[in-house]
Amino acid sequence: MNITRSQELFNHACTLMPGGVNSPVRAFNAVGRNPLFIDHAKGDRITDVDGNEFIDYVCSWGPGILGHAYPRVIEAVQRACTDGLTYGAPTAKESQLAEIIISKVPGVEMVRLVNSGTEAVMSAVRAARGYTGRDLIIKFTGCYHGHSDGLLVKSGSGLITNAIPDSAGVPKAYTDCTLVARYNDADSVRELFERYPDRIAALVVEPVAANMGVVPPKEGFLEFLRQITQDNGTVLIFDEVITGFRLGISGAAGYYNIMPDMVTMGKIIGGGMPLAAYGGKKDIMKTVSPIGSVYQAGTLSGNPIAVTAGLETLHALLEDESIYDRIDKKAAKIETALKSTGKVVVNRVGSLLSAFFTDNEVVDYDTAATSDTAAYAQYFGYMLENGIYIAPSQFEAMFVSDAHSEEDIQKTVEVIKAYK
Numbered sequence: 511m512n513i514t515r516s517q518e519l520f521n522h523a524c525t526l527m528p529g530g531v532n533s534p535v536r537a538f539n540a541v542g543r544n545p546l547f548i549d550h551a552k553g554d555r556i557t558d559v560d561g562n563e564f565i566d567y568v569c570s571w572g573p574g575i576l577g578h579a580y581p582r583v584i585e586a587v588q589r590a591c592t593d594g595l596t597y598g599a600p601t602a603k604e605s606q607l608a609e610i611i612i613s614k615v616p617g618v619e620m621v622r623l624v625n626s627g628t629e630a631v632m633s634a635v636r637a638a639r640g641y642t643g644r645d646l647i648i649k650f651t652g653c654y655h656g657h658s659d660g661l662l663v664k665s666g667s668g669l670i671t672n673a674i675p676d677s678a679g680v681p682k683a684y685t686d687c688t689l690v691a692r693y694n695d696a697d698s699v700r701e702l703f704e705r706y707p708d709r710i711a712a713l714v715v716e717p718v719a720a721n722m723g724v725v726p727p728k729e730g731f732l733e734f735l736r737q738i739t740q741d742n743g744t745v746l747i748f749d750e751v752i753t754g755f756r757l758g759i760s761g762a763a764g765y766y767n768i769m770p771d772m773v774t775m776g777k778i779i780g781g782g783m784p785l786a787a788y789g790g791k792k793d794i795m796k797t798v799s800p801i802g803s804v805y806q807a808g809t810l811s812g813n814p815i816a817v818t819a820g821l822e823t824l825h826a827l828l829e830d831e832s833i834y835d836r837i838d839k840k841a842a843k844i845e846t847a848l849k850s851t852g853k854v855v856v857n858r859v860g861s862l863l864s865a866f867f868t869d870n871e872v873v874d875y876d877t878a879a880t881s882d883t884a885a886y887a888q889y890f891g892y893m894l895e896n897g898i899y900i901a902p903s904q905f906e907a908m909f910v911s912d913a914h915s916e917e918d919i920q921k922t923v924e925v926i927k928a929y930k
């Protein structure tokens with residue numbers, strides 16, 4: 511594989527940006543390579559600047575549920591651009607997007623649009639604190655909720671990959687209000703509620719963890735979280751930045767039939783543009799400025815182009831909900847192929863899956879961390895050489911989209927089965 515041009519661009523980028531990238535996992539550090547620079551993408555294929563084409567299972571880390579350059583989204587965005595890129599004033603389309611979210615996402619009665627998942631979770635936590643008048647929050651080891659100070663504690667993905675337990679530059683005082691429990695471990699949660707009665711504002715959880723690799727909730731775990739938060743007057747926040755509109759139109763909350771108090775979304779709802787959202791019960795959302803005392807704002811929030819991309823994406827999903835069945839079946843084929851290698855443990859929920867190079871069942875951060883990351887790096891290299899682009903980290907999901915053709919799924923299955 512010729513990667514000369516990528517290499518040149520990367521060397522240059524490294525003189526301009528930390529690690530040559532604008533988000534750490536893109537740097538391929540965990541797989542001992544340098545990143546490919548992308549020229550364009552269409553459907554399920556992504557092409558680098560040297561003309562190498564790959565079947566893409568990163569899908570921009572989740573947004574690409576319809577595949578790249580989906581015609582309906584691109585056309586609508588092109589039309590919207592001619593009317594101006596941003597006004598800093600409300601538009602009718604923002605309400606259309608809000609209406610879809612409110613009508614489809616359990617627990618969301620009011621919503622606020624923001625620019626990134628990081629912002630969405632940070633703002634949801636602030637609203638929950640404002641609403642309850644309490645300071646403490648609970649998160650889980652290995653769950654990632656963006657890079658805001660208070661949530662950058664025992665997070666997944668880039669932090670596991672880069673072996674940074676916490677980030678430098680975060681004052682200890684900022685994380686003193688963050689309590690950490692073990693995913694899928696009810697006792698670890700119960701202990702915190704016993705130790706800090708009436709002090710916990712919010713419990714934030716990825717209802718399907720997907721930033722330590724994919725780790726599904728054990729049966730009864732989400733029900734338990736719903737019950738204990740309700741009993742303690744704590745706001746239950748589902749961070750559905752990955753799972754929202756991916757596990758179904760109603761996200762993980764719908765998939766597992768649990769009603770959270772607040773939900774954060776991102777990735778898919780922006781249709782490939784920078785857009786995210788947080789929402790929840792009216793009582794909680796009414797604490798947000800300008801009608802409440804919890805301040806949160808954004809110059810480009812609800813940007814008309816991003817909203818257009820999100821709206822068209824959600825319309826496409828709403829008009830053909832059988833998409834979810836299709837992507838589930840395709841992911842199941844890949845799961846079967848991975849299992850047949852006898853080298854990995856596979857976790858899958860719908861179109862999200864991870865192959866862990868370990869013998870252990872993976873149920874939380876500690877078991878995910880038993881994975882042989884060198885073995886993953888080797889597998890990554892093999893896949894890339896065979897035209898398949900997967901996440902350059904053991905601790906990320908593989909994303910299947912509606913654009914993955916049966917032919918490309920079959921090709922992927924054959925490449926996986928031939929892995930020695």
Ligand SMILES: *Cc1c(COP(=O)(O)O)cnc(C)c1O
Pocket residue numbers: 625626627628629631654655656657716721749750751752776777786
């Ligand atoms: C990606 C992600 C975030 C952060 O979203 P950004 O848009 O990258 O800031 C937050 N929570 C979860 C669960 C995510 O997967």
